[in-house]
Amino acid sequence: MNRRSSRNKMITKRQKQVIDFIKSFSGKRGYAPSLEEIKKHLRLSSVSTAHHHVKKLQAAGLIYKVRNQPRALSPKKEIRNIEIPILGSIAAGKPIEALELKGETVSLSQGEISPSGKHYALRVRGDSMIEEGIFDGDIVVIRSQPTADNGQTVVAIIDDNQATLKKIFREKDKIRLQPANKNLRPFFRKKVEVRGVVEKIIRTL
Known part of the structure; x- marks a missing residue:
């Protein structure tokens, strides 16, 4: 049945x-x-x-x-599951080299993420975002987009293709990438490439 x-x-x-x-x-x-x-x-x-x-x-x-x-x-509409590709790891700490790995996926219902746009997932390494409820080993689902509002948690590419997960703030002549961990200091850069915004956090046990 x-x-x-x-x-x-x-x-x-x-x-x-x-x-x-x-x-x-x-x-x-x-x-x-x-x-x-x-x-x-x-x-x-x-x-x-x-x-x-x-x-x-x-x-x-x-x-x-x-x-x-x-x-x-x-x-209520019938809810279908969708498969989101896990493309690799993202640093919630020191930036790491941006990698794209294919094969593994995470299954979500359509109502869990926005219906428009492309999505991908990344495994979190580090503890710089713990005050946002993002812990080492978690999976974050990202809505792929090149811009973000101040205060959003983003996938940011800095320096020589280094990826990091931080809250973004645009200030006078620089961009602040702010960790959500009172023990860590922010990064400041003149230029940051945004690769997407966090939409969902999946806790791994």
Whole structure:
């Protein structure tokens, strides 16, 4: 029995009608029905009854609601896993030579990273980013991009193709690469090549 069929057995016939109505309504109008509209369409006794069915569907993982947004009820899409290539190691300490190794991958669900852009992963060496929750041996998933905002944690290429993982800050006439470890000092460079921004940290045990 697959996951979808087992989930469907967890809901009642009425709850199936609720989710089918939400899908149909959202597909036609581009936004979700209100609880009042669910009540009227299915001829439920009260709005609280509609709310009860919606909460049950949320608990079953079949719909979700974005907080603080009206009409943000939506059927949950099937989540597919994607394979992110691990291209080598990155220094969270002294810079190391930038290497690209192919073969190993890490599996993530689509909802764990941004849907646009290219991604790759690197193993972390060193302890310069521990105050950002990035530890030696962790895997960081990087969104490949040539720019970054101040304060973002980036893959930076400096000097003669040396790679390092640091927070980036642009100052008057230089760029500061700041470790997240109070025992370490920042690097200052006139020129830094950004190869991407950290989107996810995967802890390895």
